[in-house]
Structures are given as C-alpha cells and as structure tokens.
Amino acid sequence: MKxxxxxxxxxxxxxxxxxxxxxxxxxxxxxxxxxxTTQDPLVSSMTIVMKGDDDDxxxxxxxxxxxxxxxxxxxxxxxGSVTRELMLVRVAAPVERRAEIIAIVDAYEGKVxxxxxDSMLIEVNGNxxxxxxxxxxxxxxxxxEMARTGQIALGFKADDH
Amino acid sequence: MKxxxxxxxxxxxxxxxxxxxxxxxxxxxxxxxxxxTTQDPLVSSMTIVMKGDDDDxxxxxxxxxxxxxxxxxxxxxxxGSVTRELMLVRVAAPVERRAEIIAIVDAYEGKVxxxxxDSMLIEVNGNxxxxxxxxxxxxxxxxxEMARTGQIALGFKADDH
Numbered sequence: 001m002k003x004x005x006x007x008x009x010x011x012x013x014x015x016x017x018x019x020x021x022x023x024x025x026x027x028x029x030x031x032x033x034x035x036x037t038t039q040d041p042l043v044s045s046m047t048i049v050m051k052g053d054d055d056d057x058x059x060x061x062x063x064x065x066x067x068x069x070x071x072x073x074x075x076x077x078x079x080g081s082v083t084r085e086l087m088l089v090r091v092a093a094p095v096e097r098r099a100e101i102i103a104i105v106d107a108y109e110g111k112v113x114x115x116x117x118d119s120m121l122i123e124v125n126g127n128x129x130x131x132x133x134x135x136x137x138x139x140x141x142x143x144x145e146m147a148r149t150g151q152i153a154l155g156f157k158a159d160d161h
Numbered sequence: 162m163k164x165x166x167x168x169x170x171x172x173x174x175x176x177x178x179x180x181x182x183x184x185x186x187x188x189x190x191x192x193x194x195x196x197x198t199t200q201d202p203l204v205s206s207m208t209i210v211m212k213g214d215d216d217d218x219x220x221x222x223x224x225x226x227x228x229x230x231x232x233x234x235x236x237x238x239x240x241g242s243v244t245r246e247l248m249l250v251r252v253a254a255p256v257e258r259r260a261e262i263i264a265i266v267d268a269y270e271g272k273v274x275x276x277x278x279d280s281m282l283i284e285v286n287g288n289x290x291x292x293x294x295x296x297x298x299x300x301x302x303x304x305x306e307m308a309r310t311g312q313i314a315l316g317f318k319a320d321d322h
Binding site: 116 | 195199206249275277284300307310315318
C-alpha cells in the first residue's frame with residue numbers, strides 16, 4: 001500500500017541528510033522523493049511516497065517528528081490525492097519515425113521541446129501511471145537520456161467531506 | 162552563477178544520505194534537488210542546481226565522485242539546458258475571482274485540476290522563471306497549499322556543436 005507524506009522542514013543544510021539518514025537506518029521502502037521550496041524561504045517541503053502498511057507509516061511519521069528540523073508531517077491518501085511528476089526524455093527520432101513519436105507525445109499531452117536531425121527532446125507530466133505509460137511506448141524508439149522528478153501531491157478538497 | 166549537476170547513483174538506501182551529507186559538511190549553496198528513477202531499476206538520478214564559481218563546481222564534483230555509490234556526475238550549463246519543474250498549488254477562488262485566476266492559468270499554460278466552491282487546484286510546469294512568475298500572480302489570491310518539485314534538466318543537443 002502506498003502512502004504519501006508531505007513534510008515541511010527548516011530550509012537549512014543538514015536537514016536533507018538527517019531525513020534521508022532515516023530511510024537508511026530504518027530501511028523504509030521509499031518509492032519517490034521530491035524536495036522543493038515553499039512560499040516561505042525559511043521552509044522547504046519534501047514529498048515522500050512510501051510503501052508499507054499503516055504501522056510502517058505511523059512508525060516513519062513518528063521518527064520524522066523526532067528530528068529537530070522537521071516542522072510538520074502530513075499524510076495524504078495515495079488514491080485521494082492529485083499526484084504529479086515530470087519527465088524530460090530524449091529519444092532517437094530519425095525522420096521516418098517522427099510522426100509515430102509525435103502521436104505518442106500527443107496521446108500523453110506532452111510537448112516536444114527540441115527537435116534535431118535525429119532526436120527529439122520531450123517533456124511529459126502527469127501521474128505515475130501516465131509517465132510510466134509514456135516511457136513504455138517511447139522506449140522502443142531508443143531513449144538516449146532521461147531526467148525525472150519525484151512525485152508531488154496535494155489532497156483533493158472534495159474528498160474532505 | 163548557477164550550475165546543474167546530473168548525478169547517477171546506485172539505487173540503494175544510504176545514497177541520498179551520503180550525497181546530502183556532502184552539502185552539509187561542505188556548505189555548498191544548493192538551489193534545488195530532484196531525485197528520480199531511471200530506466201535502470203538499479204540506478205537513480207539526482208539533479209542538483211547549485212550556485213557558485215567554476216572552482217566550487219569542480220570541488221563539489223570531486224567530492225561526489227569520491228562517494229562509493231555515485232556512478233557518474235555530469236555537468237550541464239544552466240543557460241544551455243532545458244530546465245523544468247512542476248508545481249501544484251491550491252488558491253482561494255470564490256466565484257467572482259475565477260475568471261481572473263483562469264486567465265493566469267492560461268497565460269502560464271497551466272491546468273485546473275480541481276475546482277470547488279471556493280478554491281482551485283492548479284498545476285503549472287516550466288522553467289524556474291515561469292513557475293516563479295505564476296506564483297507571483299497567484300499569491301495575491303491567497304495560496305492555501307503548494308507542492309513543488311526540484312528542477313530537472315537535459316542539455317540542448319543543438320548546443321553541442
């Protein structure tokens with residue numbers, strides 16, 4: 001079962017290290033990590049997707065809250081939240097393959113960022129399933145390089161009721 | 162001056178901790194970190210944007226390469242690369258403000274992910290300037306919550322020549 005933790009930490013050197021040290025020592029099963037800034041320059045946010053049961057989640061949450069630089073830990077239900085990630089990928093794209101690749105980009109509502117003689121740089125964002133689906137189709141054209149963010153998430157408000 | 166480092170590390174517990182421990186000990190000026198998976202399940206990628214001169218960059222690169230789990234470190238020129246980040250943001254959106262907010266979303270090629278009676282959940286992706294611009298305009302409507310990835314990057318191929 002997947003859980004999302006939205007963690008607010010002091011924007012200070014050493015925080016990332018102490019939070020990620022926790023994964024090591026406790027061997028939690030971490031799927032994805034995203035570190036971002038917030039509106040407050042003194043505060044950073046980390047979004048962590050972890051696998052485990054409710055006990056694992058509680059244990060992890062408890063460990064996080066013991067860290068001095070952790071300000072707040074929120075949990076979000078994986079299926080009641082908007083989750084998004086972003087990918088940049090360069091695929092081989094000789095002229096005769098371009099139309100086929102562009103059809104994939106369109107289907108996944110991606111964008112062609114750069115087109116050269118023999119390659120295409122593509123951006124796709126969406127939930128994990130969408131990104132994985134796009135990679136699956138692009139793979140057979142030959143992925144030359146790829147960069148991918150971790151997942152970020154916000155809870156649906158309509159689910160609060 | 163900003164530099165981008167694209168780091169490939171073994172997908173093992175402890176790597177994040179040792180890499181981020183480096184920021185602490187050496188006090189490098191880190192702007193943004195994104196951790197993502199790659200095509201190879203044994204390899205994760207980290208994209209780090211740092212501020213500093215060429216000496217700082219070389220020093221940081223050297224330190225990274227000393228770590229056992231770091232497989233490869235590439236540097237990308239900040240202005241010769243495609244950089245992208247992703248933001249989810251919920252703003253207060255009473256009926257009379259909706260049109261104004263949607264105009265901002267359109268201008269930044271964002272998407273409305275959820276609309277409730279009094280709020281809008283918006284996703285925007287783009288380079289740092291675009292995200293910062295969108296936040297600047299959305300801020301006055303009242304940001305209720307926000308999640309943001311670090312920046313990812315790939316080099317333009319046309320700049321290789």
